[in-house]
Amino acid sequence: MNVRLIVNGEVLNAEVTTPISLLKVLRDELHLLGTKDACEQGECGSCSVLLDGDLVCSCLVMAADAHDLPVTTVEGIASDGELHPLQQALIDHGGVQCGFCTPGFVVAGADLLERNPSPTSGEIREALSGNLCRCTGYGGIERAIQSLIEVEER
Amino acid sequence: MTARTQTGSKVRKGVGESVPRPDGIPKVTGHFAYASDLYAQDMLWGAARRAPVAHAGVTHLDVAPALAMAGVHAVLTYDDLPAKRFQGQIITDQPVLADGTIRYWGEVVAIVAADDPTTAAEAAQAIEVAYEPLDPLTDVDEALARDEVLRKAVSYRGDREVHGEVVVEATYETATQDQAPLGNEAGIAVPDGAGGVDVYGPTQWTHVDHEQLVDCLGLRPEEVRVHPTGLGGAFGAREDLSLQTHLCLLALRTGRPVRMVFGREESFAAHVKRHAARMYYRHEADRAGNLIRVDAKLLLDGGAYSMTSPAVVANAVGFAVGPYRCPNVFVDGYALRTNNPPSGAMRGFGAVQTGFAVESQMDRVAAELGMDPLEFRLKNAIGPGDVLATTGQLITEPLPTREVIESVRAMPLPDDETSTDARELPGGTGLTTPRSAVVRGVGYAVGFKNLAFSEGFDDYAEARITLTPVGLDIHTAAIEVGQGMVTVLEQIARSVTGIEDVRVIFDDTSQIGSAGSTSASRQTQMSGGAVLKAAEKLRDELFEYFGADALSSEGMWRGSQLVASLPEACLDRDFSAHVRHRHQGSEEPDENGQGNLHVDFAVSAHRAVVDVDPVLGLVRVVKIDTAQDVGFALNPMSVIGQIEGGTMQGIGLAVMEELIVDHGIVRNPNFTDYLLPTFLDAPPIEAVLIEQPSSWGPFGAKGFAELPTISSTPAVVAAIRNATGKALTRVPVRPEDIAL
Amino acid sequence: MEIVRPQNLAGVFDALELSPDALLLAGGTDSMVLVNAGALRxxxxxxxxxxxxxKIWDGGFIGAGVTYARLEHSDVAALAELSRTVGSPQIRAVGTLGGNLGTASPAGDALPFLAAVDAAVELVSGSGSRVMAWDEFLTGPKKNALEPGELILGAHLPDVVPERTAFAKIGVRQAMVISIASVCVTRDRAGITTVAMGAVGPTVLRARGAEEMISGEAAPSEAALDEFQRLVSEEARPITDHRSTEEYRRMAVGVLARRALERCLA
Structure with a gap:
């Protein structure tokens, strides 16, 4: 069957014959490789996308069930070639090492800042507790987000 | 120390600056290509059939049902192997495909190539396999009794008749830890049409993969090219071959590119683990607080095949006493063969296991003596001019053991927590624990490890630097695993040459010689050292050729006159410098494990502050402070990132990370039950960097990235002991270990 | 594979009539794990x-499709508390109450709450609906009373939910963790107390003896709380598995229940 997705504002079609996940369709059919596959159990957040405005693990969304819904992936976070402030902050504050978890943190972190521009440390850590990072110990990621909050307050 | 003329003192983004990663933009936008993002024209998909048992004979193996499936192009078993049938980087004892006996859960019985991933997976399952169960050997003491020894390493020094007045004896255990890099194993092999093959996959040392692949594929060295790829972390998991041989075999058999991408469960099955260990210790001291004697028997579970176990056990023995003076040392270390999953490298490499045991012992001896545990450590700490207790070798390089201890002790302690926010309490959002049920504990530990390869290994790294019209290209076989190799090599070249536009090219095995393994805390000094020398050589050559005395991004200068721009220089001729850099070397151990076995060392100290709910046995690490011996911080932001990440891996081992292996079967090969610390488990980490320049590292830098993992685990456990009074001789500390 | 995405129940029943074995897909947080592993196709x-x-959440009725992200904002304390512990934010955005009921894992975070308030589960099919008590619905580990052709409409809470409710759950991590033991405790103005336990038995269990004992205590003494804790532990039926041990779970569930009760009494 045909699945029509509105990915980062663009209408894309994929042919789906099995109950595969949105993650698989994004990566294997649409070749949007920024969304990462690391656990396929919803336990790491590497495949985070916004589906119809909600932050979800794309591994737990059946692709066919996302028909006609808007999807925002990491590729859609930067606009017109301009990095999202969080993307720049992650680079500047050491929030990126191997980078495999980074797309998930970019999507989840941008979503957090959209909903709550001045989160407390506890709110940051809880909101991102579904995104595992094995390299940084999370310090650089928290500093990146904190740096954006200070800008907001000024 | 060699004098380093730093012509580019004014260069931007040179050494000592927190330069951001050059691969940052592709990584934050999702465009960075990892092994799992590689595709090729006309590609097939590979899949493996893995054994679900720990030990068995294969009584029946029929691939016909798989071969008969539409879309299946090849099915290979042991009998199809074209050349050498065993691989392994130290001892070649691992069958490339199961040789009729299954020796661990997840061992690969057969491999398949098919048109699409679903067909490949179904074909792998369609292969008929029958097993006759055999009794798995899963206990290290039993393995020792049965003489299943992969390697015995020893340290015998001093007088066996000497004893101390205070004796502390205990047995410690560390469970199996998984590196759990976020990127699962993936790769692709592409036949070159002339009988050779290019393979792209997870690696920490392309050249050692290359050697094994050449042997197992039966090809000439020039016919196999191993390419590095984007890696979603490593931490030791990529030191041994995982899927590369299988990919190449399928690609060569089918004549088409073959891709494999593992899921998380298969990843847990496919890479080596940190050795589980059981360690019997006896410490003896005199009443004045001098360590007199250490006896230890270290049993490391090597699993089914040797992998890097022979080197891991040597390290476990080498650092079994810690950075302390002790005249009488008798350590027997064994890496044992069992039917558990193969163990190998993980950050800290043997020194994590003995680090936990020896630091626990140091606290116990201090308590027995009635001494402050840090005073006891300071009294016995070694530094330059002392000898290493296990090998008898003289410490000649900076080793600030006292400084790391004193620095971390001097850091301010966090205030008593009063928050009733669940996130700041043990048990977290589970709302298990009221503030009134919390007991605070503080604990310290020291970490100690060698840098680079030991035991006489010919340890070198190559680098080549080429002048381009815009700047410099650095060619290297070092692996960027996320640690920031790419940034630091660029910084070194900039600071030597004054040229800002520097690019690192991670070459395949046909393009450049070995960099050695990206492990053992060695690449900053080894590949960094090679880049330093190559940059100096190139700079000196340019000076000579152009009669210049300075270099910058603009070109070659003589005084204030620009004698040639970079594009002009490149028109003149090619300028390139190639270096093979060796460290000062080490010796093989004698029969007592004595000699100059190690090249250099680093130390670290951690102080952990924990809040414990002793009734439920739940722990929250509130804060962890550390002092680290780094020589010189080439990139302070990267250094802090390594310290924070390494510390978290140590916290993970202290309180939650355990691969549960039950009669050889892994019970939790997934992120639902193999628990990694989350953002809410991450305490603030403050680090003091102790910068005493190394004589041989670039700009005085030392390797350090394993150290944070070594001292954090025992510090956290010491803090939990301080809060609860429990002995806690095993990590991870489970709730029931505290509560029951 | 065919998928239909009806707008209402009537459409669901039409589809079920055509394919009675169809997978009913809600949040997908359990079923897609199986699909991804190749165990469900x-x-x-x-x-x-x-x-x-x-998706209706109307006072005493919580539709099966209501997500934990919504339930986190409940003014019933225990319901909000448990919802916050379900998986991660990503899981809570799509995971539903109906999912916990459908999967019927003894570790399902919402189940102790439903048990503690004596919720009823409403099942609907093309031929009508039936309402059954939670303990009739949950029949064993990962087993429930759902018949082919039926789906879970939602849970009915009693008209009056006790004023004080508290939930607590143990996992070896500060967040995103499956329960080793959990409890929900309710206490009304008259002192009537209920206690439900998760992950310490084949299904969620009520600690009836402990409830009876403590309900009679207007202002429980330390000794009464000790006895309550002991009874809760005694009534648990835990096992040892890769997540924890029988002994620890038995001890811990008593402690959790006591502390949850103390929160209700505070």
């Missing part, structure tokens, strides 16, 4: 994503 899927009736 439905030929027909009925998506419940757009079914309006399942």
């Amino acid at each position: 439905p030929d027909n899927v009925i998506s419940l994503r757009n079914v309006k009736e399942l």
